[in-house]
């Protein structure tokens with residue numbers, strides 16, 4: 152067990168169905184309470200759905216796994232009630248240094264762009280993230296979390312899915328309309344349904360160690376290519392919470408994982424590496440060590456009728472770029488509102504095809520970037536290694552060389568520009584900037600009722616129409632009336648006015664003051680500009696002038712109701 | 714013309730949302746072009762590539778600059 156962390160033990164309760172022998176009937180089941188299954192349960196709960204969440208274990212992720220959580224993931228975690236906890240406990244970092252042999256060839260500074268609520272990246276051991284998510288889920292009575300409940304068989308029917316669940320007290324049966332499979336990279340559900348996952352394994356092994364360092368070391372990401380203390384391979388160092396440092400040693404394919412893991416082999420490696428940092432002797436203790444191989448693969452589609460795959464069950468990437476859990480959280484974010492609309496009969500099941508399409512687009516981007524990084528870190532031929540070393544040699548003196556160095560491209564959300572849910576810009580509506588239809592929305596500081604806050608915390612859960620005004624106080628009555636009436640065929644569309652001045656509205660439309668014009672600048676807005684945001688905070692459509700019928704048509708399109 | 718040593722990759726008609734993408738696009742293309750070649754074939758490919766690009770640049774002053782930088786680091 153770890154010295155710096157006590158694993159929580161979640162309580163197992165005997166399911167009543169074991170004594171009664173009755174089949175438990177529920178609308179939706181999530182299998183797997185890893186970060187992604189927990190996120191999915193929380194997302195559905197916020198869509199007012201009751202959720203049954205099953206996990207075979209009774210604690211959080213064991214040992215060294217996820218470390219880095221990116222800005223977009225943190226924004227999503229805000230909606231699940233854990234953003235503050237993760238940011239408070241985690242370590243923010245900005246500087247990344249890259250070394251080639253003895254020399255630093257290049258460094259980058261992720262200095263967070265000002266005027267965003269969340270930083271670019273926070274490092275935190277995965278077990279903390281899961282602990283916070285589990286606590287947030289446990290506090291919501293609509294989520295029933297059953298630990299030590301293992302799904303052992305799945306039968307998929309036309310209308311329902313039937314699960315057999317094993318506990319220490321025996322078996323019971325669950326019948327559900329929808330099944331969300333968040334059961335991780337080996338996904339037993341995927342196997343039980345004989346579904347394929349395609350991709351490749353990288354012919355390389357990595358020794359992943361967590362060590363507690365007694366001496367302070369800056370909160371930076373250090374990456375070495377071919378360092379003297381580990382010749383021919385790469386090494387990565389990250390700081391985590393509680394003075395725990397993550398070290399990845401590339402071992403090569405021929406390494407014997409069992410040998411490599413032995414303390415007598417691990418300790419000298421770490422000692423040599425820490426000695427090379429700044430020549431100081433550093434005391435350290437080993438917390439955890441494991442040897443991994445990495446895969447890049449995904450399922451052909453993520454929805455199969457009433458079974459939906461999310462997180463590592465649907466796709467797996469190498470960890471260079473920290474795209475695993477980060478992208479899984481975005482799966483949950485993309486799926487929750489769509490499933491809710493379909494379950495409520497407000498959208499056709501085709502909306503769930505868009506879940507698969509959009510998240511496959513994102514998964515492919517993640518797979519592409521992590522494959523490129525892995526290919527740079529582990530060149531597969533002599534010529535590839537020569538080019539890699541040439542790039543590293545040029546990087547020290549030349550900016551173009553630095554742009555080619557690839558030690559991991561850190562997780563950013565996909566711009567879903569090709570999605571069929573987007574309404575393309577109209578011919579007369581021209582916009583500058585990045586907030587194109589399909590873009591994940593940019594944050595901005597806003598003031599509501601005299602209280603400073605953040606735009607991304609004011610939207611989400613439902614569709615939102617953002618109306619940009621010079622002065623909210625002088626908006627004409629018909630515009631206000633139309634804005635208050637945008638909900639369409641039972642699908643909620645909340646209006647929000649973003650005002651350059653501090654004017655307040657009569658009526659019940661909230662006004663956000665954009666005193667420094669940051670929101671208007673990021674959205675290239677003029678008075679009268681309207682953005683339609685999806686419940687997952689992606690841009691669905693935008694116009695230079697407001698029209699209720701245009702908004703409704705875009706809502707119809709974004710929900711497959713055309 | 715002086716040698717451009719700043720990041721300079723882009724592709725017509727493509728919109729980039731991340732600054733690293735164009736350089737990574739090029740690098741992947743470069744490495745993929747060598748796929749399944751022997752070391753000797755790769756060497757030949759590189760030579761052909763340099764000749765093609767040098768002719769495209771044309772300006773011998775610029776090429777001299779590039780050749781010098783390339784040689785310095787070897």
Ligand SMILES: Cc1cc2nc3c(=O)[nH]c(=O)nc-3n(C[C@H](O)[C@H](O)[C@H](O)COP(=O)(O)OP(=O)(O)OC[C@H]3O[C@@H](n4cnc5c(N)ncnc54)[C@H](O)[C@@H]3O)c2cc1C
Nearest residue numbers: 183185186187207217218219302334335462463475476477
């Ligand atoms: C070395 C390493 C470093 C990483 N670094 C990062 C990083 O920096 N950033 C990042 O975003 N990601 C990172 N990742 C990836 C990240 O750990 C995963 O993407 C993430 O854990 C996936 O979450 P998940 O919920 O989909 O699956 P998991 O975390 O695997 O959870 C699956 C859950 O399903 C349960 N389960 C399985 N089968 C059953 C069953 N039959 N019945 C009931 N329950 C079941 C399991 O108990 C488990 O709790 C890293 C991974 C590794 C290995």
